[in-house]
Ligand SMILES: Cc1cc2nc3c(=O)[nH]c(=O)nc-3n(C[C@H](O)[C@H](O)[C@H](O)COP(=O)(O)OP(=O)(O)OC[C@H]3O[C@@H](n4cnc5c(N)ncnc54)[C@H](O)[C@@H]3O)c2cc1C
């Protein structure tokens with residue numbers, strides 16, 4: 001008798017992704033080489049541990065509910081699926097369409113290989129990972145609108161924080177102006193933590209590696225983490241959303257991106273939970289904007305431009321990342337950068353402003369190859385999946401698409417970093433200086449960049465261009481050249 005099984009992917013770690021009318025389920029933990037854009041993708045071990053543990057735990061819960069489910073470690077998906085099919089007499093698989101493009105391409109090849117073994121593979125649409133399908137997005141817009149317009153459309157469509165007439169709760173769509181504070185008296189927050197479940201223990205033993213910060217690998221844990229965030233951190237999320245602290249990398253951030261991207265939580269349930277919480281509007285709106293707005297927008301933006309995204313390098317930056325991005329972080333003597341890179345190398349996480357205004361800012365101002373930086377982010381972060389890492393790194397942070405996403409390059413001098421962090425007081429550089437030997441590199445790099453790329457600022461930021469007139473351009477270019485030689 002012909003039997004059908006569901007093949008579960010690593011980003012589909014909860015039952016909502018499953019066709020529970022089926023009896024057979026197979027999860028393959030991929031242990032072999034992964035290629036992304038024709039080069040090996042050396043994913044961090046923490047991500048592999050989450051993938052392993054998440055799959056193991058899901059399979060275990062399916063077995064407990066009486067299903068024939070198996071967790072298989074294999075060098076590739078084909079091998080794992082074939083083993084499962086032969087053992088269980090499976091003649092067809094269903095799979096929920098992968099959200100990562102390079103994985104989707106591989107699944108198409110896999111489909112052909114399985115066919116040669118007389119095994120069918122049916123692909124079904126993913127209705128769980130995002131609020132709306134990409135087909136609907138394309139129907140709605142001929143090309144991605146600015147994020148703010150899309151976000152308002154989504155608020156109205158899903159009736160999130162809007163009244164019956166479609167007006168925003170509190171009278172404003174955006175509370176960003178209240179969300180740019182730095183509290184000097186901030187006390188480090190406490191991260192959510194949990195016990196090591198069986199899957200995690202097995203995964204850590206398999207890889208001989210321990211997760212440095214707790215990441216859920218079971219749906220129940222992810223729900224507890226969401227609860228913890230809402231009860232303990234949401235009430236100050238907005239205000240300190242952009243702040244960076246030497247001794248508190250997490251501040252009031254939710255730390256939920258990895259769980260949402262692996263499918264342990266649905267973006268919709270997270271947004272609804274926060275929307276129904278009684279807290280100040282700047283927190284609620286600030287958080288909902290991140291998921292209903294940015295997360296959703298990035299996915300559709302990537303899908304729309306995926307064919308050209310990897311071909312563009314607007315500023316023609318080609319320098320390799322400094323070695324200290326990969327190891328020996330102490331070789332960097334810029335405190336903001338060293339602190340952030342060390343955290344990423346240790347914990348595979350940093351928050352948004354560290355990604356954008358420290359790592360991204362440094363890379364853009366020192367003319368690093370945006371595509372190498374993209375690979376670096378992809379390999380290091382546990383929340384990195386192609387559809388989200390690529391548009392964030394290439395379009396938002398490095399402006400490599402020439403402004404299809406951001407209206408201007410995200411760059412800043414030390415003034416911004418000093419305002420939003422306590423890094424500068426522990427740094428060997430002087431954040432106030434531009435021209436001295438100990439001047440903060442971000443200062444002269446910033447002006448050297450503006451000088452070199454005036455057209456990127458002329459329309460949107462004429463005041464930047466008029467301030468450039470007060471700068472000793474020769475001096476900043478000279479300091480820049482000296483600094484670049486050290487990298
Ligand atoms: C250069 C760069 C690279 C990034 N790479 C990734 C990545 O690989 N994976 C990833 O999930 N996010 C990425 N982001 C977005 C953002 O930095 C992370 O989602 C966030 O820091 C995760 O921490 P958190 O869960 O505590 O987020 P919170 O600050 O608590 O925000 C809540 C949620 O909003 C969503 N979100 C916020 N901003 C974005 C955004 N710009 N794009 C997509 N979702 C967003 C995330 O799901 C996040 O969990 C990147 C941003 C930049 C600037």
Ligand code: SF4
Nearest residue numbers: 334336423424427440
């Ligand atoms: S002085 Fe410059 S390099 Fe040092 S922490 Fe501040 S911004 Fe970073």
